Structure formats: structure tokens, C-alpha cells
Amino acid sequence: MEEEKTPDDGFFTREIIRNGLKWLLIISAVISLLGFLLYGIPALQEIPLSGKTITTNYNELKSDVNYKQQINLLKRDIRSLSRRYNNYTSGQSYMVINTTDNLFYLYRNKRLVRQGHCSTGSFKMLKTEEGRSWIFKTPKGKFRIHGKTVNPYWRRPDWSFVEEGLPIPPEDHYSRWEYGVLGKYALSLGDGYLIHGTLYKRFLGMPVTHGCVRLNDDDLEAVFNTLNIGSKVYIF
């Protein structure tokens, strides 16, 4: 038996194709427009500025008094700026601490003498229900060694009790003093921040401290013996 064809069959196919083409056209137009706005316009903006300054080398200009004066002035400024800039870099021993990767570098006479892992601030914010809060991060910038201590003790601050759910004792209470937790040496950076040793050596290279810089025993000894009071510590 032959299948009967209705005249509508062709009409629907044509409609589908026509609608498909219409949408394809609309989508292409939108993509082209976006492409033009996002990429074309910024590229076109560069065209008016594309002419580079053509440098010249006129001999007669070089003999001009004003020219010579300007060149000498520039040379003098560069010399003075270079001197000023080089003065910032001291020949003394200094330490560089990378808080992102938890690495330290020790320099003597501008030469790297030791490098290794350290631990820096954990970026934890400790909050209490009463609204007190502490952020445990190592400060960045230029610091100086304020003091050096052998066999340091740790005076536990308030957050150390809060963190463990303990009641905060009075300022001079015996429970605030702990010996042996900071290693053999401590170097103060001011504002309560120290470079010290640690019992948790497996955490070296990780951001786990409350803001201080922790080193292993050998590195700490080298740093203690290399840096003096006033030596610079650069933390970034």
C-alpha cells in the first residue's frame, strides 16, 4: 500500500529550517557583537597611539649649551639616586622570610649563607562569643631585631587560653609561664613577634603559627649567631 503524503509535511520542514537559520543568524550576530565590544574596541583603541616616538641623534643639538646642561643634570640625578638606593641595602647580615611558601633565607655580606623551611602565621581568626577576636598572621615589611634571648620562656597571652577553652588567668599567674616550648633561642621583632624554635618540627614549611616565625634547631642557631640586634628582617 502506498503512503499518502499530506501537503503539510514539506511546509513544517521548511518552517523548522527557516526558524533554525533565523536563530543561527541571531546567535552569530550576538557573538560577533560581543566579540567586537570585548576584543575589537580595545584593539581599535590602541591604533591612535601606535605611533612610536622616533628617536633622533642631531649632532648640532649635542653642541648646544642647554642640551649639555640637561644631560649633565640628568647624569647627576642618576648618580645621586643610585647612591641613595644602594644605601638602603646594607652589607650587614639580614634575613628574608617568604610567608607564602614558608621559606627563609639568611644573608651575610649580601651573600646567601643559609636557607630552609620555617612556619609562619596560619591566617586563622579566633573569635569569642563575647566579641573578642585575634588574627594569627605574620606581619609583612621591614623589621629589625629588637632583642636576643637564650633559653627563652613563653608568657602565654590571653588568646592561648581562649583557644583551648581555658579561663583567662590574672596577668602574673604562674600558668602563663612556659619553659622549653620556644627552643634554645628567640629573636624579637617587636610587638610580641618572635623568631624561635619549635616542638612541632613536622609542621615546618606550613602556615601554622600565631604570627611568630618558627625554625628548626640548627637553622635557629645559625640565625641567632648571624643576626645582631638591629639587623634587618624582611618579611613578604
Add this chain to the structure above:
Amino acid sequence: METEIVYVSSDRTAKILAWTVVGILFLVYYTLMSVYAPLKKMELLKHEYGYRQGGNNPLDERIFTDSAYLNLLHEKSFLQSRAAMAATDSVYLSINLSDSTINLEISGVTVHKAQIGRISISNILGGGNNYIVLSMLSDPLIINKNFSSIRKEPLMIKMAPRDTSEYVPDIIPDTADYEPVNFIMEMENGIRLHIYQEDRLKLGDGLCRSLFDIYHRFRYTAKTFLRVITFRLPDYQPYIKLRIPRSDAKIIYRALPDKGQIAVYS
């Protein structure tokens, strides 16, 4: 009685044609305004940093194209900018496009050095030997806004336990955490510094970079669009786009303060 509007084919075509013409005219207007913006910016820079002749001893203008003079000016501009930043105790960035290095410095000491893989720069800055641009770059660029795929300070909030029974020791941080690093720093003078991750360490790094770039292109285009439809000239923002290794990008982004300073040797 309800009236029915019946469009005949020619009406519809005329309408489409009219809208197309309006659209094209708007695009032309938009393009002209956008293309004029950098010229206006250059004019403003000329007004701010251009050399003003003194009355007694006028300078021969040819000096501003003299190669020896411009080379010295280049050096002075970069040094001056770095010296100004070194006077602070803060971390700053110095970018040397001529030798493709990017350094983090504190008080004149280079604390971290990275190699730039790819550089793309606006013509206004890339001209390099331009007296006006060199004068502008003799002051440190100050960061105004940061846009990044990573957080500047990955702060984690921890509520203090009420007593010892609630106390849980800290867990060891997951150092294997991975996020692609792409960021844009907008300077106070309008310059944009894009720093994108160069290496493709994980599947999707390239896609993340492209999406980050497209998202910010949308943002700038929306800003331009808003200005153009309110009949104002768009702000032209010269750019410096750099690609550096992910680890360096992360260090640089985290080390620079929110309002950090940058020196550029173009």
C-alpha cells in the same frame, strides 16, 4: 472592542531595517567615542606631565626625541620611582619590561625575583621613549583596586571553645590546595596591571585564565557602555599584561599590600 494589529511583510522588514540602522549608528558612535578616549587621555597626560618652557632659557624641543637624553631619562625615571618606594618599610613591586623581570623589593632589597614569560602592553606605555610617559612613570604607581582569582589573606574563622570539653586541636593545613592564580591591579592613575598564570599545571588552568579575562573585559565594557550612553567619554585605561609562573604570581599577589606601590621600566 479589541483591535488587532496585523503586520504585513513590508512593515516588518521596514522595522527590522530601521532598528538595524539605529544599531549600526550606535555602534559607530560607540566606536568613535572609544577610539577618541585614548587621545583625550594622552592630551591630559601632556597637560600634567608635559614640559613647560621657561622664559629665560628655552629648551630646544628636539631634545625630547634625542636618544641619549631619553635613555638617561628612562634610567632616572625608574630609579626615582624605586627610591621613593624604598623610603617606606613596605613591600613593593618593580617591573623591568626590558629584561623581562619582576621583583618584589623591601627598602631596596630584592626579596623575590621572577621571570616574565609573556608581555603585552598598551601602545601608550610601550612607546617607551616618550617624555610624557617617562615623566608619569617617575612616580610610583599606587594600587587602587585588586581583582583576583585567589584571596589576598586566606582567613579562616574559628570560634573559641566555651570550655576544655569543646576544644579541638587545629588540623594540619592542606598544603595541596590548588587554585589558579590570575589577578588585575588597577592603579590610581588608571593603568591596569594584569598578571596571569603562565603555566598550565592542571587541566582547566587555561580555561580559568580565559574566563577570568573575559569576565573583566565584560566589566570594562559595561563601564565604557554606561559612559557612552550617558554621552560621556569613556575612561581609557592603559594596560600591562604579564604572564608569570603560578608560584611567583601567588607570592607577588599575597605579598603586596592593598594599596601597594609599583615601579615600571618600560
